[in-house]
Amino acid sequence: MTDLNALPTAAVLGATGCVGREVCAALGRAGYDVLAVARGPRPDLAPHAFHALDVAAADPAALAALLTTARVEVVVNATGGWVSTEEAMHHAHVQLVDRLLAATALMPRRPRIVQVGTIHEYGFVPDGVPIDERVEPNPTTPYARTKHAGSEAVLAATRAGEADGVVLRAVNVCGPHTTRASFLGTVMAKLAEASEASEASESEGLELTIADARRDYVDVRDLADAVVRAARAPVVGQVINIGRGEAVSMRELVSLLVSASGIPPHAVRERSARVESKGGGWTQADITLAGRLLDWRPRIPLARAMADMWATDRAVRSAAHARPAD
DSSP: OTTTTOOEEEEEEETTTTHHHHHHHHHHTTTTTEEEEESSSSSGGGSSSSEEGGGGSSOHHHHHHHHEEEEEEEEOOOOOOOSSSSHHHIIIIHHHHHHHHHHHHHHHSSSEEEEEEEEEGGGOOOTTOOOTSSSSSOSHHHHHHHHHHHHHHHHHHHHHHSEEEEEEEEEEEEEEOOTTTSHHHHHHHHHHHHHHHHHHOOOOOEEEEESSSSSSSHHHHHHHHHHHHHHHSSSSTTTTHHHHHHHHEEEHHHHHHHHHHHHOOGGEEEEOOEEEEEEEOOBBBOHHHHHHHHOOOOOOOOHHHHHHHHHHHHHHHHHHHHHHOO
16 A cells, blocks of 8 residues: 655665765755665765665666665666776766666666766867757767766667656766865865864975866755756756856866865965866856756855865864774
């Protein structure tokens, strides 16, 4: 017998990552029961139910049984990231999606799939060109190619009537729990070291290498809000870009992060470098379609995103230092 008072359930794959944990929180606030899925648990996922699973290696029938038993109506794929090899990227970005689609095809009621893709799927574009959904994807790096393959698998299955999917192509994210594998995460780690050295009166200042690039960054909590809206909106088979819709210089972003850290600007020395990254020297998402189809727009200013990013990282570091050694 169906419980008419039961909350809808959403499963979040990659629930322990920067994007995944914020998506879990946003879905919970929106009235969903959340099933958090990842290869290993973290304590800050409470109060959500958690299931440890490498989805890319899972048996589709077992995954279908898990999702069916939990009465999952929405699956958010927030997995992947800056893994090191193309083989690892294929496992995380392509094989996982194939297993997910095979599993949902076995379910008596197919869930909505929200695939969190990347703006890098479009490839490099000339400076000054906003990227809208009509741009033909031309991924040129292993990261972009494998992410695009996963997104295209969701779209192809949806076109064939075998899935109910939507793809969000997100720009780079910032805000709480930003991974240290990213550029801003790397800068934050260096600032943290400099801050601790300064507190110990051992600081010699800090030199940062900053490329002459302009990129679109969105707070991860704004992205999570877009995911919730995509889970509910009648946007089957759509690709929707998610970003702030502005290209910000990397120097401005670093300046905002330095300000959040409290380190005096004069203590930071900047060194220019060539642009060598997975995203090229320019990204700016056209977010018109997100406004029209999802009634979504970014709300969190970059200054607040950087301040919260720093505060969260500092809290995590303080907790780690306070934890007793094994």
